[in-house]
Amino acid sequence: MKEDGNMSKRYWRSALALVVLISLFAACKAGGTTSGTGGAAGEPEVLRVWITWGDNPAQLQELFNRYAEANNVKVEVNSPVEDDKVIAALSGTEPPDVLVLGGPDNVASWVNEGLVTPLDEYIAEYGIDLDDIYPAMLAQGRYQGKLYALPWGSDTYGFYWNKDLFEEAGLDPERPPETMEELLEYADKLTKVDENGQITQLGFVPDFSWGHMEQYIRLYGSFWFNDDGTKVQLDTPEMAAALRWEQQFYSRYGAEEVLRFVSSTGEYDSSEHGFMAGKIAMMVDGEWMVGDNFIGGLAPDLWYGEGPIPYPAAHPERKGTNTVGGTVALIPSGVKDKDAAAKLLAWMMTPEIVADEMVANFNLPSSKKAAEDQRFYENEKFVVFMDLASSPNATYQVFTPISSDLLDELDLIEQQVLHEGADPEPLLQAAQAKLQPMLDEVVGK
Template sequence: MSKKMFGVLSVLLVASMLLTACGAKPADENVLRVWIQWGDNPQQIQELFDKYTAETGIKVEVTAPIDDDKVLPALTGSNPPDILVLSGGDAAKSFYKEGLVLELSESITTGNIDMTDMYEPPLSQCRQGDKIVCLPWGTDAYALFWNKDLFEAAGLDPEKPPSTMEELVEYAEKLTVVGPDGSLEQVGFIPNHSWSHTDLYVRNFGGFWYSDDGSALTANSQAMIDALTWQQQFYTKYGVDNLQAFASGFGEYSSPDAPFYAGKVAMMVEGEWQVGPNFIPKLKPELNYGVAAFPPPADHPERAGTIVNQGTAVVIPTGVADKEASAKLLAWMMSPAIVAEEFCYNANLPTSKKAAEAQCFKDLGEKFQVFVDLMASPNAYAVITTPISFEMNDALGAAEEAILLTGADPKETLDAVQAEFEPKFKEAMGQ
């Protein structure tokens, strides 16, 4: 998932240049350095890249996870890593705009990377016009999880999740339990649990906060207004204070007491990793649950199977000493066998179609296969990124909070975002 690494890029560029002026540790010319922004198990990632060393004789040194505040100083300095793996595609276009990362057409040719093997949605996050400024290396998607036991207790068919967004609202009401004192004991659905899912909802309403080609800002489109209005109803129905008091008792995300695991939340939007070995099978193996694509609005059944991909993006810094060596390592990383090995281990989705056929993904079970199948959906999208993505993400996050938690009018709030950011967008895009 994309991290909000920096505030305003230009300010941090100045700061990072000051930092790098103090000097950097010289690189070993015989070692390729890979920096990765994520990685709960750095040893496993290093062992993966040791295979490149075994194949080529070239040593690879992996550093993971890299702190966000170290990335810009490295890119603006004289000693950047040979490969940088970002948590999301948001940063890549900003870095490219500032001349900090390479356009990858030459590297793709040098490494004979098969672009037809990549799923288009995650690849599209790396397109800047006719330029390729990064390559996707694993991705995430979100779907609807539901607790079958709670469905049965509420008189709902445990094998049939809601088929429309309207039906989901009806199910949520039946699955919500209010105590004698009016406090919430169980909630059917919280739209922004455990974080924002506006990107998924707005796609189901037929839009995004950018136009599909990324050439226009559409923060106040009808689809955006509909997506935030749809979410707002849950807070209006339950009561903001009541819902926040209920949520204050939630257990930790990665614990058996997480609200969905503990039966406090009956339905949730979550990612494919939940069905992998480090989450539900490990933390709550007895949980009786199902997974399905998030449902579309009733009047748009053609939007069934909508998902939004967002995930890891690989870039080559402009200042690397040996661009050809970086390109060869990038090609190795993009090979189906390596994609399969890394993302089977993490129970994340592959960006390679051939990798998706690997037995190890099938071994993750039918629930994981729901996500793999959705990768090929005609309604699979990527998060659209632009050079102002960081600022827009922050602004939309604040707008969502105001709408859900203070009852702000969705149209007025989004109109204000559009008015503030449209000039910035046009300037960043050279329009």
């Protein structure tokens, strides 16, 4: 599910360091009803589900009421839950029975702290069909050979372009740039600068509305961790090349001027958003953007297209590469009745429930059977993302206990390279030297 981009991620990274210091009192105050237990004699068992996102809490509660009615239990849904409450509950004695996160970024770190339950035995016992889950989505919840989180729907990113602005620039509105090199050429044609040297329209900004390095580095054929999460891979030709490619979109017009122009555009969820307002001609963004909360409702008359993010010209086999990621569900280790929690989680993973929830929120299904639901194909623009998520070139992020530290370093490097014109190689070398010993220490535990 879509959350608030980099700001939310940075909060999680900072707050994680405080997990072991949170008091039991704070954990109890965050909750309410005791997890996985009944109330007074004769009353049904109460299960608590915490969800860190949710524009429509009532819809989520109605969904879980279906489970409650079928199983003679009560399910209390708390959505959206503030980040500090999640961290307090995980480190306390009364966490929610099921915790649903906007992404898996912190799961490996929490596993390393002993805060998350391995799911493998419950998957078998409660008949969760792993073959029904898209492999790239399933992989994001696996750490050191065990599954700790399951995808409940997913997100991916694609390429958006404004067809009106293409026509104005003499470009074919039905032919977006195919390669990353061609994207740079299109961006030049779609950028306008007035007589005072001020930008009035931008072709493309690689880190709008936030960074997308997890997409670009996969398109360049690498990632910042190896597949088993034991090696840091920052000091590589691929990382340097991806950053230099991004840098060009700033250096051609002056980073300060690009930043000024981008900051003058509207909020992400407003009709004055840079792309929706016709001020930025092309962008990378997620499938939710086509829904009623964004373009569908805020700019319904916008003439635009979407497709895969352009690939490096030297590697046409990478066409359609996209990095999926999004909502995951887990069972905290402090849950008292893990069987009751696992039974609820298994229900959440059924194709019918996955389909109903993802249709309601304009998100991608993690279940192959759910993806057969024709409601996903009623919006032709959403179908583009359905195809991307099920593509053989769909891939995933590798997460480790030092993911937060690495992403902090990478955020800083990306800012220095794009916004300050720095050479990426020495920055990547320094980060590699700093982070590999940190990873060695935690992997060796």
